[in-house]
Amino acid sequence: MTNPTQGTLYGVGTGPGDPELVTRKAWRITQEAGVVAYPSAEGGDSFARRIMADAIAPDAIEIEMPVPMVSGRAPAQAIYDDGAEQIRTQLKAGRDVVVLCEGDPLFYGSFMYILARLRDEFSTRIIPGVTSMTACASAHNHALVARNDVLTVLPGTQDDATLSARIDDADAVVIMKIGRHLGRIKSLLMSKGLAEKSLYVSHASLPHQQAEPLTEAPDTAPYFSMILLYKGDDPWI
């Protein structure tokens, strides 16, 4: 049971990067928020906060969660514990808290770690956002998935055997979180004769967006990059 004198926890999707690709609801709720929380990279830059900068009230209380970019769960868990505790304090004081989440909060989002820690105690509302996946398809004016096709979304961190089997079974494929896996995944798609059909996108919807056929992609990819593959010949007619 939630307590009506407590604040509401909002998980707010900020979309892929362009501040205009934020929903009207996410923008309004952020403008009205007295407390805004967000993850940041080491060094203090927060992509989610940059997207929403023009919506955050000047006098809003801000809670930064500096998520360490090292492998292993323990350091990140400590940050989410600490962030959740700061958010809990505000909610108990009766203030609504908006947690900003790149893309959509429930689609590979770190908001889920905050949600797990607080949802049994507080009223919670999630505002869905545009995922980077559909923004990447838009960057190419190309179908992500059509008709009665099966779409499979794969993190690039999966091993070759898993990637290979799942690619074979799908009509349309999205490979997320490419980063340092680019060379390996490109080789895999070449070995299957699918590289020519694959599309590469980084920084979808931002001014420095790159959208190229995979065969013309750069040799190194940032974490926020993606490969799209539509295996059919023409999804559209």
Next chain:
Amino acid sequence: MTNPTQGTLYGVGTGPGDPELVTRKAWRITQEAGVVAYPSAEGGDSFARRIMADAIAPDAIEIEMPVPMVSGRAPAQAIYDDGAEQIRTQLKAGRDVVVLCEGDPLFYGSFMYILARLRDEFSTRIIPGVTSMTACASAHNHALVARNDVLTVLPGTQDDATLSARIDDADAVVIMKIGRHLGRIKSLLMSKGLAEKSLYVSHASLPHQQAEPLTEAPDTAPYFSMILLYKGDDPWI
């Protein structure tokens, strides 16, 4: 090559149904549009137009594409041929045309049929939207997909063997376009011992949204309904 004296074709995602879940960009571009096109069901109701009603200028030219709800491709193709021809006339006259698309234009969207007919002739821009998939996860405050999980999106129209194999291989599953397939899919998930973990949603983000565990879902489902399944025990910790 596109002609600079011609208008631009915009494919605009309207999101899952709540007019506040439209992006700021989609709203602005629709407000500025002199010509707005959209699919409608037989009887004239257009879900996409209803979502965007408050953004469409009173003097905008409107192009309605009455998509027949019968099986077989030919009748729908004739409607898209006719709609594309009306849009072509406006674009050639130098007017931008906004085509409204429920959800995201490139995610199982009928916009792709218009795109196929016009993209080689005209400058085209696509504005991604919130998909019903993430709106359904939000309705349950539940992870759609997390960490390094594989997500598979399946149209409910697929046969049992395909659904079964793809469900077995995925960590997270979305089954779209449930409609009259509800009973069959529910039985399939029960036979796998997965019905208890499955979530049902219809009309996500609308006032008459239904969000229930699948075991408590109604016996009949509308076309705009979905089943979500997260096979892991706890995606969040």
